[in-house]
Amino acid sequence: MSALFGRRAFAAAITCAMLVAAPARSEPSITRAQPLLPMEPVEVVTRSGAHRFRAEIADTAPRQEIGLMYRPVLPADRGMLFEMGAPQETTFWMEHCAHPLDMLFIAADGRIVSIARNTKPFSRAPIASGGPVTGVLEIRGGRAAEIGARPGDMVRHPYFGDE
Numbered sequence: 001m002s003a004l005f006g007r008r009a010f011a012a013a014i015t016c017a018m019l020v021a022a023p024a025r026s027e028p029s030i031t032r033a034q035p036l037l038p039m040e041p042v043e044v045v046t047r048s049g050a051h052r053f054r055a056e057i058a059d060t061a062p063r064q065e066i067g068l069m070y071r072p073v074l075p076a077d078r079g080m081l082f083e084m085g086a087p088q089e090t091t092f093w094m095e096h097c098a099h100p101l102d103m104l105f106i107a108a109d110g111r112i113v114s115i116a117r118n119t120k121p122f123s124r125a126p127i128a129s130g131g132p133v134t135g136v137l138e139i140r141g142g143r144a145a146e147i148g149a150r151p152g153d154m155v156r157h158p159y160f161g162d163e
Helices: 002-021 061-066 143-147
Strands: 039-046 049-058 078-088 101-106 112-116 133-140 154-156
Touching (some): 049 133, 133 143
Antiparallel strands (some): 039 154
């Protein structure tokens, strides 16, 4: 019994040493909102018509990493358009965002692939696109329902080939 206990104690000591020696997971260095980004008009076309937004354009990795973190609640006609490049499945999260957002995941042709509605503030849970997308439009939580946005509806902006 003492030999078994000795082996278990040795294994536990090795495991603890490995945990202590392992590097700590680094926390994001983002501690404040980014300055307002350049804004452009974006339209979401639903069965109820064309709904216009003024969206900040997050077109670089650093701008996309910060996104809407630490920002106050968005006005009803504002948003942020993430220009992701080549079609890809992607995930977002709500860390450091104090209010719910609606995330419209958009294909290269401007078609809405999926919508994450009223996302949970401060959550690190991944929010998946549900398919390959080239853009994501974040708007105030609840706005997608207010305008009747659904997958298959269109987002108009030059990034999606609309002039």
